[in-house]
Amino acid sequence: MSDLAISFAPLIPWWSIAVLAGISVLIAAYGLFMGANGSLIRLGAAAVLALALANPSAVSEDREPLKDVAVIIVDETPSQDLADRKTQTDAAVEDLTKELDRYSATLETRVVRLSHSTVEEASTGSRLLRPLRDALADVPPRRVAGAIVVSDGQIHDLDQITAGAGRDQGAALFPAPVHGLITGKPGEADRRLSVLESPSFGLVGESADLVVRVDDPASEGQSVRVTVKVDDAFIRPVRAQVGENTTIRVPLDHRGETVIELAVPEGPQELTLQNNEAVVTVNGVRDRLRVLLVSGEPHPGERTWRNLLKSDPSVDLVHFTILRPPEKQDGTPIHELSLIAFPTRELFEVKLHEFDLVVFDRFRRRGVLPSLYLSNIVDYVQKGGAFLEASGPSFAGPYSLFRTPLGRLLPGEPTGAITMRGFKPNVTDVGMRHPVTSLLPGGPESSANGEPQWGRWFRQIEIANPAGDTLMRGLDNQPLLVLDRAGEGRVAQFLSDQIWLWARGFESGGPQRELLRRLAHWLMKEPDLEENDLRAELQGGQLVISRRSLEDRAFIASVTDPDGVEKSVPLEVGEDGVHRGSMPVTRAGVYRISDGTLFAITAVGDLNPIEYSDVAATTDKLAALSDVTGGQTGWLESGMPRIRRVDPDRPANGPGWIGLRKNGDFVVTGISATTLLPAALVLALLLGLMALGWWREAK
Structure with a gap:
């Protein structure tokens, strides 16, 4: 293809040519006015000279036509799998491809498929605008013919389109007409359950209020039953009125994540049961942790415990x-004593069960607490409480707490021996796997020789036949820190009172703050410090499963996905003693994990995805985009429209047809220029006209 045009390359400036031409016209006009012969001939000669100075040439461009580009957007998100929409989609894409092949000489067709490959993408719903622009990012707007979208119409990034907006907004969104071909059927109905309000956290021991709504065009005015599961256990169902908000109260009975699953039965008309369920996670937190610390006598380590517990704002x-035991009698009148009376009944009978942890620090049997109150502590622990005993020298003597009802709780029986020489506390093999002592700063895992890098202690109380788990050992491999369970509660025993040496920085100190913090929170059942625990979380598209155990053996996790498909995942032990494994996930929802002993449930991704918030096919959303870009949206059920190529200034849609622009863009591959007035021709014309003028003047 070529194109011919006239171009000028003046030999002198245009204004000079204009001045010469003007003077020539004036001279010719004067000559005509005076009746001089040959004036017009001389004016012709001047015109030839002016034209020669303008240097005209014929320019021919060799042009290579460029194809226009059209894009077909195929919606393959989960809502397109409902009913027969996938069949409609496949048939429509096949027909479009064949139809556009007729224009292959002038039109390039690109097919883009919208799908969700990760859980993160699934949470954003069906998004059209960015993939539409990305598909034509390398194509200038003057070559874009248009776009055809095959979808159920549930597009979730078209909210920015203003109803009735003009073509200026359409040009900003897309430079050519966008047509929509809608799968499904008009008037589809579906029952769906939505969670309108849910707290992200709640107080343990109280309830979380969820506001839900059931929508179902086929069941207006009726009530439906909402079943509720909390951590995979059913609780009492709730009746919900269709089309109205309903509040559901769910108890929170433990710290950490509580998974709440809601479901309604199948409705009279259903497109999918996926949106008949909803999942909510609420993190249980304690309002305030109440700790009772009883120091049997003043000593350097007392401040360590107090500072640790006071530093935690929660x-x-x-x-x-206890500064004045009952046996101390010096005759001072009671009313003159400044010491506060120890409220034994208030603490150990009336309000004992309000405490989350009871700590006895170097406490000895001195008659301050009657056996009845010590028995109350045993009952408190067996019903779910926590007790920590930091042993001092008195634990090995006749006034030992082991010789009270508390002996039924304590994991170690004193032998009566107390060792008084320097030693470094060390972590046992079990302790390296236990979250209380695993990977402590300066611990054996962090040194090349396996020896801890912290300071020494100088006193240890010897025990025999320890129960529970020994996490740390001291002199002669004797137990130093022992943890045990009693009924529903927990017990810990420190067999030395010299952890305060670490707090003072003796021989570089040690991780006393971290150790005591972990110990206190393990006793108070902090989920992150469970020694036998199974949990999972999403990390970069992978479901990472963690199994913490004190047993040194292999584990295999069985994972059941939201569709009920079961998969086995082998778990490998890491440096911190935690067994881990992972599997890719692309589907949001509730995953159930088991290793044959422990069971865990975790929620992955957007638990109430926008993709299923409304699955009824609609033309409304795409029609708004079509209107502002000059396209057209219609139902595929009404028939496949014909495709036409139209000029950019013509309408791009009509009854039964949709149009793609015929832009006619090109690229210039070569240019040739031919001078229209060669020098020889100009000279011949000038001499001829001048000679003719002289001859005419001679008449």
């Missing part, structure tokens, strides 16, 4: 130090 600490 802890309410009640601390008593």
Whole structure:
């Protein structure tokens, strides 16, 4: 293809040519006015000279036509799998491809498929605009013919389109007409359950209020039953009125994540049961942790415990130090004593069960607490409480707590021996796998020789036949820190009172703050410090499964996905003693994990995805985009429209047809120029006209 045009390359400036031409015209006009012969001939000669100075040439361009580009957007998101929409989609794409092949000489067709390959993408719903622009990012707007979208119409990024907006907004969104071909059927109905309000966290022991709504065009005015599961256990169902908000109260009975699953039965008309369920996660937190610390006598380590517990803003600490035991009688009148009376009945009978942790620090049997109150502590622990005993020298003597009802709780029986020489506390093999002592700063895992890099202690109380788990050992491999369970509660025993040496920085100190913090929170059942625990979380598109165990053996996790498909995942032990494994996930929802002993449930991704918030096919959303870009949206059920190529200034749609622009863009591959007035021709014309003028003047 070529194109011919006239171009000028003046030999002198245009204004000079204009001045010469003007003077020539004036001279010719004067000559005509005076009746001089040959004036017009001389004006012709001047015109030839002016034209020669303008240097005209014929320019011919060799042009290579460029194809226009059209894009077919195929919606393959999950809502397109409902009913017969996938069949409609496949048939429509096949017909479009064949139809556009007729224009292959002038039109390039690109097919883009919208799908969700990750859980993160699934949470954003069906998004059209960015993939539409990306598909033609390398194509200038003057070559874009248009776009055809095959979808159920549930597009979730078209909210920015203003109803009735003009073509200026359409040009900003897309430079050519966008047509929509809608799968499904008009008037589809579906029952769906939506969670309108849910707290992200709640207080343990209280309830979380969820506001839900059931929508179902086929069941207006009726009530339906909403079943509720909390951590995979059913609780009492709730009746919900269709089309109205309903509040559901769910109890929170533990710290950490509580998974709440809601479901309604199948409706009279259903496109999918996927949106008949909803999942909510609520993190249970304690309002305040109440700790009772009873120091049997003043000593350097007392401040360590107090500082640790007072430094935690979530802890309410009640601390008593027994300074005046009952046997101390010096005749001072009671009303003159400044010491506060120890409220034994208030603490150990009336309000004992309000505490989350009871700590006895170097406490000895001195008659301050009657056996009845010590028995109350045993009952408190067996019903779910926590007790920590930091042993001092008195634990090995006749006034030992082991010789009270508390002996039924304590994991170690004193032998009566107390060792008084330097040693470094060390972590046992079990302790390296236990979250309380695993990977402590300066611990054996961090040194090349396996020896801890912390300071020494100088006193240890010897025990025999320890129960529970020994996490740390001291002199002669004797137990130093022992953890045990009693009924529903937990017990810990420190067999030395010299952890305060670490707090003072003796021989570089040690991780006393971290160790005591972990120990206190394990006793108070912090989920992250469970020694036998199974959990999973989403990390970069992978479901990472963690199995913490004190047993040194292999584990295999069985994972059941939201569709009920079961898969086995082998778990490998890491440096911290935690067994881990992973599997890719692309589907949001509830995953159930089991290793044959423990069971866990975890929610992955957007638990109430926008993709299923409304699955009824609609033309409304795409029609808004079509209107502002000059396209057209219609139902595929009404028939496949014909495709036409139209000029950019013509309408791009009509009854039964849709149009793609015929832009006619090109690229210039070569240019040739031919001078229209060669020098020889100009000279011949000038000499001829001048000679003719002289001859005419001679008449």
